[in-house]
Amino acid sequence: MLRTLYLKFFEEKNHSIISSASLLPENDPTVLFTTAGMHPLQPFLLGEPHPSGKRLVNCQKCIRTGDIEDVGDSTHLTFFEMLGNWSLGDYFKEEAIEMSWEFLTDPRWLGLDPNKISVTVFEGDEEVPRDEESASIWKKVGIPEKRIYYLPREDNWWGPAGETGPCGPDTEMFFDTGKKKCSSSCQPGCNCGKYFEIWNDVFMSYNKVSENKYEKLKQKNVDTGMGIERTVAVLNDMKTIFEIDTIKPIVDRIVDFTKIDHPNPEQIESVHIIADHIRAATFILGDDKHLTPSNLGQGYVLRRLIRRIIRQGNLLNIKQRFLPVLAQIVIETYKNIYPELENNKSFIIEQLTQEEQKFSTALRKGLRKFNQIYSQTGTITAKDAFLLFTSFGFPLEITLELAAEKNLEIDLDKFKQEFEGHRDLSRKATEGTFQSGLADHSSRTTRLHTATHLLQQALREVLGEHVQQRGSNITSERTRFDFTHSQKLSREELKAVEDLVNQKIQEALPVKKVIMKPSEAKKQGALGFFDDRYEENVSVYSVGDFSKEICTGPHVRNTSEIKHFIIQKQQNIGTGLIRIRATIE
């Protein structure tokens, strides 16, 4: 096993094995996920002493979403494991290169044919000189001059991981797969597949402090990286990365689910996407930080990954719920190396189940909506894409994929404008007037407002139809809701109401507004108890099929935005009125 061999080799070379850091970076706002083994080590590369010493080795779980569009082919992954060894101001180029060479070619370790290995080094520019030193060390260990290539900064410079931080020139090792050269100029660095980058030794001796500004670091470091999945695939002469031992069982299980004997290339691509994304989603959820799918930042990446799996499953005609089963395989495969997966197993399964439940229905409805818009208008606009996002939870990329299948392009700038316009709305509203019993319209009050509609309906379901709103007052901290009921609720009743509201939040129900006459609103069963105050037309807000109320808004577009609802206390305010105070998380 490559992982075990690597760790053992460097342990013999006096490196301390450190465990993989979290996938969710600490104290680094410049990136969403840990993208390389060096990432969590940045403070130590910058000079802080590491508790485990100056020589470290590990296997780091990484997420890179930059290439997400390419996942599905034979080599791209969003989740992967990276092996790395580090010198924190200890050894530098000579020892690093010698060790790399020994690990690659010595029969005790990988024992690769030295003739199949070539290397690249930094060719130099105005700021940093050509790396003759590395080239001469390579010659010394046994690489002939003709297999040493000098490449520019775009190829042979690594880092920083985020916008600023430690970086430096690197030397990369390539394995000749034996394929034909794609052209006479084909050489290491070419993407045709002949030369495979197996390992990267970065000589981290610079710190990028701002755009085009580099400072020399106090200490000279080494940071190396070897991607496990790709390396295992190449060394075993496999056609795709999806054949390796840690991924194949997932692929096989997905194919079982599809009940397709001979998947065509498109179907294979879908299988690959699912296999990659379920690994990524399981590892993100398996992190001790318990990140949940959401519409923001890391949570949104997680949501996109999960929703994309469901969409690909839909393309493959998988009928049953399948995410938790696949996640179990990932957990089983890796639990000994990453015990957090086993420890967080119930959280992983619960979150995947919930998200699958939510989105499977929304996907069906959203696809119907998409087709309806398309057949009515012949196109899909940025506004439509935004509607699919807010009402059906379609990540933009799903809509883009659907549009591309119909040869349509969506104006991304316009989509962004819609998105920002929506945000501005809630910002503007904060400065706005008092309406609907709301003290202001910040997004929290909006969320609490929709939660209050859910609360009223939940009370009616649990206690009976006699429940009627008598007043409400909402601030950004809490909602206060007065309603007709003769006595305080029992503990069980309170819990049932709270649970029902949370269930409706989890169901990610779309919130819709329709303008109509009050009489029509009544006919449709909309709640509204202030008849004399209504104008000629009223707006009726419905939350899925659960609640319908005459109201001036504003409301969230989807109940999932509310997140979590908590009843804080109740009070009997006399004459058959109960007051509930509740908040959201």
Ligand code: SER
């Ligand atoms: N940070 C470098 C890379 O990711 C080497 O570890 O390739």
